[in-house]
Amino acid sequence: MGKFEKYLSLWVLACIAIGIFLGYLAGDSIAFLSDLEVAKVNLPVAILVWMMIYPMMVQIDFSSLKNVTKNAKGIGLTLVVNWLIKPFSMAFFAWLFLDQIFQAFLSPTEASEYIAGAIILGAAPCTAMVFVWSYLTKGDANYTLVQVSLNDLILVVAFIPIVKFLLGVTDVEIPYDTLLYSVFIFVVIPLLSGYLSNKLLIQKYGKEWFEKRFLPKLKPVSILALLTTLILLFAFQGERIIAKPFHILLIAVPLTLQTYFIFFLAWFAGRFMKLKHQICAPSALIGASNFFELAVAVAISLFGLNSGASLATVVGILIEVPVMLSLVWLANKWRY
Secondary structure (H helix, E strand, C coil): CCHHHHCHHHHHHHHHHHHHHHHHHHCCCCHHHHCCEECCEEHHHHHHHHHHHHHHHCCCCHHHHHHHHHHHHHHHHHHHHHHHHHHHHHHHHHHHHHHHHCCCCCCHHHHHHHHHHHHHHHCCECCCHHHHHHHHCCCCHHHHHHHHHHHHHHHHHHHHHHHHHHHCCCCCCCCHHHHHHHHHHHHHHHHHHHHHHHHHHHHHHCHHHHHHHHHHHHHHHHHHHHHHHHHHHHHHHHHHHHHCHHHHHHHHHHHHHHHHHHHHHHHHHHHHCCCCHHHHHHHHHHHHCECHHHHHHHHHHHHCCCCHHHHHHHHHHHHHHHHHHHHHHHHHHCCC
């Protein structure tokens, strides 16, 4: 690991701080960037996320996908943790801290909206960023693609019933255009680009050149795109974060505990099931991470842009990268 990558967590925190203060100082002048969107999917962020995902996609060997059933135990672990445990554990942590432990600091309305935002986050497991986490832990690219694809299919069917049940309402509507555009932008486009690049470059330059010269050059691109994405995301939300710093801290507590809980649960279950590291790592990380683009869009459509629910989903973005990088570090440290 190079010196820059070794201190990646510091660069992440620095970019978050830069983004927050940039948004606070120049919110109006960069507002046009936040308005560049299709179905609430921000296009500048989408391009940067694509740049993060492409290095993983270009490594996928499609001829080996036929053997993915050999990793059925890993797929089963992912599905059980993501859909039978995570949404409900998120609701429990949010209720325990925001409604019970922190009730002296929050009004019932604030607590209720923050819990709703946490529930929406918990019901939307990661789609795009898991490719980055898998890439950083040397996860199996083919397996990661399959588990993300299955998650996307289940998301279409299970997201609405789970959110309705946990929120206790009957008028929850998912913005399907947001979901479809997100899958297309964050999965389909980089997947097709990666497939064509892999095939054409190996044909032209050979496999050795592809693996030893081309792939190493992509890693800095992925990391720089990640850092730029953070600056942009937090620039969009800078004013809101600075306006309620104490509430941000209160919301971050259950979200952070939930992230570590899900990772440790999936990781040690994978170890018990004797999964290989390249399967166990992405299986644990996909549940710990969230599909924050969808969560933010749903929270805004249900409760409004300035609601507590949408603020909670923004806090999810705030803790996402630093916490996930710590889990990437743990997964690499515990590599077996």
